[in-house]
Amino acid sequence: MPYNEKVLDHFNNPRNMGSMDKAARDVGTGIVGAPECGDVMKLQIKVDDSGVITEAKFKTFGCGAAIAASSLATEWLKGKTLDQAGELKNTELAHELALPPVKIHCSVLAEDAVKAAIEDWKRKNAAPAETALATEEMQGKTKT
Amino acid sequence: MEDNTNKAVLTKCTHCKHEMSQPLLCDHCETLNPLPSFMDFFQLMGLPRRFEIDLKTLHEKYITLSRHSHPDFHAEDEPDVMALAMTVAAAVNEAYRTLSDPIRRAGYLLELLGGPASAQDKSVPGGFLNTMLMLQEELEDARVAADAAAKARLKQVLLTQRDGLLKSVERLFADLEAAAACEATRQQQLHEIREQLNAVSFVRKSLSQLE
Structure with a gap:
């Protein structure tokens, strides 16, 4: 099945491909993978003092749909608040890219990457009292 | 058992x-x-x-x-x-x-024993995806530069990693057989096998790109 034009466009001209300093306090990094297809995706967000995402970068090793979904997600994230970003749904990405059913999981991967990046940023920027809670939450998440 | x-x-x-x-x-x-x-x-x-x-x-x-x-x-x-x-x-x-095939056999046996499929449990050992990402970046560089020596070295790294993961799968299955564990422990053991097997999937995908 040929990919939709939008997928091809993002695949051939990926937006925001690259990396930011993982150690920086204002950068949140999410690294996720899909064992079924072996795709690995890294998505990073830079958040300013008012909680707005000023920059987003991605690096995806995977199929065209996974690259397109993460590329589109970074475009979409810029200018959003963290709360708005947390509401990004894989279905929106899948719909925009007209992904066929077998490629829906690629958009799920992009949503997971966004959520992981937000969590990472929150963990780094949490007040000391909240840090323990955030760590607990994260541990709970990694078990599921 | x-x-x-x-x-x-x-x-x-x-x-x-x-x-x-x-x-x-x-x-x-x-x-x-x-x-x-x-x-x-x-x-x-x-x-x-x-x-x-x-x-x-x-x-x-x-x-x-x-x-x-x-x-x-x-x-x-x-x-x-x-x-x-x-x-x-x-x-x-x-x-x-x-x-x-040991990888297929392990996945099949895991589900036969009531363990999770990769679609249900996508977790990998801690830090694994980071390592994978680094390896993928190096692989890409080697491909772009057509650096055969680097490719050969990376292939060796991946093969070693795959064999290590399979060894721990073997050990985990042996542990599972050795002890009649309570259900919670058993589920945890099955989950750990799934983690290792998920990691193998990533390594195998990278290896296939080198062929």
Whole structure:
């Protein structure tokens, strides 16, 4: 099945491909993978003092749909608040890219990457009292 | 762990009525018997349901069953016998394909034991995806630069990683067999096997890109 034009466009001209300093306090990094297809995706967000995402970068090793979904997600994230970003749904990405059913999981991967990046940023920027809670939450998440 | 998985399917041969020491093929008259509906690949190949298996026995069993179920062997038979032979041949091929490969065998056994499929449990060992990402970046650089030496080195890294993961899968399955653990511990063990196998999937994908 040929990919939709939008997928091809993002695949051939990926937006925001690259990396930011993982150690920086204002950068949140999410690294996720899909064992079924072996795709690995890294998505990073830079958040300013008012909680707005000023920059987003991605690096995806995977199929065209996974690259397109993460590329589109970074475009979409810029200018959003963290709360708005947390509401990004894989279905929106899948719909925009007209992904066929077998490629829906690629958009799920992009949503997971966004959520992981937000969590990472929150963990780094949490007040000391909240840090323990955030760590607990994260541990709970990694078990599921 | 006592292995009684094979005993349940043993019956009398439909043709000569002798007791059969193995499913499918009568040891007395060599008649191909119907495929029991609930037989797993280990039972089909007459092997204990465990990760460590004797590959020589598997291969011999595969040859024997393939020969007796080969369509050419039954070309003159009644349609129902021919149909049975075809069903058995397909099942035997699939069983051999699954059990002869340690990664496929582990995944199959894990789900047979009630463990999660990769779609249900996508977790990998801590820090693994980071390592994978770094390796992928190096791989990309090596590809762009057409650096054969770097590619060869990365292939070796990936192979070592795969073998290490498979070793721990082997160890985890042995642990599972050794102790009659409580259900919670057992689920945790099955989950750990899934983690290692998920990691193997990533490594295997990267290796396939090097070929």
